Every structure is written in structure tokens, then in C-alpha cells.
Amino acid sequence: MAEVLLALPERLTLSEADQVLSRLEGEVSQRAGAVVEIDAGPLQVFDSSALAVLLELRRQLLAKGQSLRVSRWPGRLEALASLYGVRELLAA
Template sequence: MPEHAMALPDRLTLEEAVLTLQRLDDQLAQQPDSTVVLDAASLREFDSSALAVLLELSRRLQARGKSLRVEGWPRRLQDLAGLYGVRELLTSA
């Protein structure tokens, strides 16, 4: 994981979405780099809410002049992002 990378929790479902979004938004806003890296490798239990959180984090970072790059995609999350057509929105460097 890069020096300033943050990690997603191991569980991110609708139940955890709001708190996870708040926690990550606060932490990512403090990152000094123009591209913020978020590691998804630890994500084990998730639903489409995980994508909603990632997309909202990306939108908030763009509003601050930054971009989000998600690394360590679990295979099932890749498939879900492809199904919804949003993978390209979350892999920008």
C-alpha cells in the first residue's frame, strides 16, 4: 500500500455506509496528495453500497481539486463496478 494510502474496512454494506463515508471523507480530506489512494484489498463483505461510498468520495475529492484512485479491487467488487458501469470512474490516476 502506498505511504499515504487509506484502506476500506473489511465490511461495507448499507448498514455501514454512512459511518464509513464520514470517516473516510474526513481522513481523505487531510491527505496532501492531489491523487488520493484508497486500498480495497481488505474488503470482504460488501454490497452495492460500497460502490456508492466510493463514488461519493470521488465526487467530494473532485470538489476539492483532488482525484481518487482505488487499488486492490476484490474480484467481486470489480464485477459489480463493471455491471453498474462505474469502474472507469474509480480507477483514474
């Protein structure tokens, strides 16, 4: 299976989390790929909900035998993931 590449939006806070997760789930379900790569580069405004979305998507993918990789981490998001101890779970 090929790789699926998706991007996060510029804004991902608690207000947008459910909508963004639903969009990502929909896009993943329409494409076949063993590895789903999420480009976090577009993120400008975010809170810990961004990590929650990524971790939930990872959980769903692992249940289907797929994996998740996050690329182009904004510095603040990477620092937050490291602080929470989840950076390695989302490694590129």
C-alpha cells in the same frame, strides 16, 4: 502534493456506509494530497453501498481538484462496478 493512501474496512454494507464515508472524509481532510488512493483489498463483506461510498468520495474530491484511485479490487467488487458501468471512474 503527495498521494494519500487509505484502506476500506473488511465490511461495507448499507449499515456501515455512512460511518465509513465519514471516516474517509475525515482522513482525507486531515491530509494533503492531489491523489487519494483507496485500498479495497481488505473488503470481505460488501454490497453496492461500497460503490456508492467510493463514488461519493470521488465526487467530493473532484470538487476540490483532487482525484480518487482504487487499488486491489476484490473480484466481486470489480465485477459489480463493471456491471454498473462505473469501473472506469474508479480506475487505478
